[in-house]
Amino acid sequence: MKKTLITHAVASALAMLAAGAAQASGFQLLEQNASGIGNAYAGSAALGENASTIYFNPAAMTRLKGSQVSAGGTLVRAEYLFHDNGSSSGAFTGTGNGTDGGTLGRVPNAYVSTELGGGLFGGIGISAPFGLKTAYEQPWAGAAQATLFDIKTQNVNPSLAYKLNDRWSIGGGINYQQLEAQYQRMVSTSSAFSLSSDAVALQTQGHAWGWNAGVLFESSESMRLGFSYRSRINYHLKGDLRASGPTAALLAASTGAESTELTLPDTFIFSVVQTIDDKWEMMGDISHTRWSSVQEVDIKLETSNATAQTLNAHFRDTWRVALGSSYRLSPAWKIKAGIAYDQGAVKGADYRLVSLPDNDRLWFSAGLQWMASKALVLDLGATYIKVRDAQIYNDQRSANRGLVNGSYSGQVWLLGSQMSYSF
Template sequence: MHTRLAPRLIPALIALSFSGSAAAAGFQLIEQNASGIGNAYAGSAAVAENASTIFYNPAGMTQLQAREFSVGLSLVRPSFNFSNKGSVVPALGPVSLSGDGGDGGSWAALPNAYMSWALNKDVYLGVGLGAPFGLMTEYDKNWLGAAHSIKFDIKTYNINPSIAWRVNDKVSLGAGINYMLMDVEYIKRAGAATVAPIAKLQADDTGWGWNIGALFTLSESTKLGLSYRSKVKQKLDGDLTVVGVTQVDAQAKLELPDTAIVSLTHKLNDKWELLGDVSWTGWSSIPKVVITNALGNQTLDTKFDDSWRVALGANYALNPTTKLKFGVAYDQTPVPDAEHRLVSLPDNDRLWLSLGAQWKPSKATTVDLGASYLFVKDTKINNNGGASGLIRGDYDSDVWILGGQFSMAF
């Protein structure tokens, strides 16, 4: 079913419209709250400190008060600076492609909102709003790689109703369903054309998924969290417009990856708490993306590999109302090599360094602030796009993440 108007409805629900710039590897957005930024999202499936546990592990709702609300905003600023090292660009009629394209990254705002409430002492319901995947890269319109990509923009909007059940004092279980809308815009120079027009793809679709989780209280000081989010199939349908020439229907299919998380939290004493996290993402569900249209199909040959993320964190109770947060993480890219790296996604392994603070002005309210700097490994690209030319060079990249979260029990 074609759903061109649908992606406009979810931003209305959360009163914000946003694009995602991936901070996690690939185009995954791990920033589904801002309270986890300070710990580099270590312990994400076991912390359950506010209603955003609905995304990371719905079983965590049983650790909350009877009714809780949490809303947050993360600001993400990736930087992608290309340096040419022998690229070969196509001849595009009167247009001469040159230059390194400027910084392909820009600021993006990622809001989230969650609510949970107890039906009784053992059963909780909740709903979450967020954007699990997103990407935005944009270069100068006549740069060296313009026949590969000028702009690539992926937006997702996800509604996640959930339920949790406290089996006993040691075990809680949770589950949810996900209704995800996806909207894609892809702009490039049309290759091998005498007038070198701009080609613009706009397509969208909706898909369904599910998630489950379990939370185990191993002792008074130790919790273990397990969670899994399913794949979501998207059959994007839209238009391919060659500006000033023609417009045709276009389609693309992809299967957004599943994820699994194992988390552990342990209180050493009244002051210190340790957090750990290992997560896996099944990026091999996207070996390629084929854009079908009447003018000729185009294939983005990604050959993504599954990837791992490991995070360690600590919390220090400065006083009864203030907690300091620390975190470090290693995040593995799904991109297999320089030959399959895309200018629209110049991704590579990254190291997270994170700091944050939590303040509880009252028993019912909590404010979290966090900041992360991501060191992105030196990145080489050697992508031969056939008629679109060969892009060979290096990317110098990094990412800043800033965020705040407000949580309230009522």
């Protein structure tokens, strides 16, 4: 009979539903520089290689002399293949695996730092701390839960650092962050009908403020320790719930302007960098992200304050551990390597969402650095991420969104480049 495609463009509430480009737990992006890819971001809060340390630990700006510009980007190819194991699409007749839910994405970054004098340093960074995308071809058994999700963030981070003495430095900054998203799913208005590809994609934006701070301790000429913290970001966002198709008018009472509350998690990083000799350097990293800030998120209609949909994410806090090394081939060339274990934020199959087939992952990284001159440094980095197979048993039949029962196999490739210029 008849069908309708419904589009939620509520950036705040739907952020936790997507996967795709996100390469850390949940939908966090670690790719805030390309120079760190080669070491799997081990030592991120203590390296201070270039101005991108503004994001990982602003205190490490005190290692940068004069002024510096650092900019780059990372290509992300994520693959999430769904394997059906008896899904029930409810009123829908759609079936199938939806092909590959992963996509190709790009994560840019840009930073500037400068030595202000008297032990004081300043800088500003522009990056994308959260972002992801999943897209499924039609028809597929999970279409009533999601067919498309795309989330983007932009973060502007002015920072200051101060060198207390030869060993201790402190730093901090404020963060202005914007978020926007698209989300699409199929919705039924009768008990029997077929799926179609009708789509309306609406976007919404919201903004919020946060802060970050860090400490750098240079215990000796060969060892330094870094600790940094990025605060939670509390969003109050507004969007629209819109329907398209022949029966869209029947859903008028449950669509319209809506709002949501969402708290993105805070993160702690502890890093160590150890110089072995004039050739070798080792680094390690332990980070903790408190994703439990995302539990049940209500999308409320502004006209009636009624809940249009609840997003049952029930995320858990996560840990990430990374080890890396760098070897200097010559004064101009350095090679990098790293490995990392990254814990997924999804608790289990019952809470796994088709737009976030997240699970634990292993990173295998390599990189190359070329010091073209005293002022210019170029970095290339590549990573292969093996995502642990993820079981899903998401039962939303009571809400007429079907049962998705199966598993995901996933992998991700990262390829990044960074240019840093000092003057």
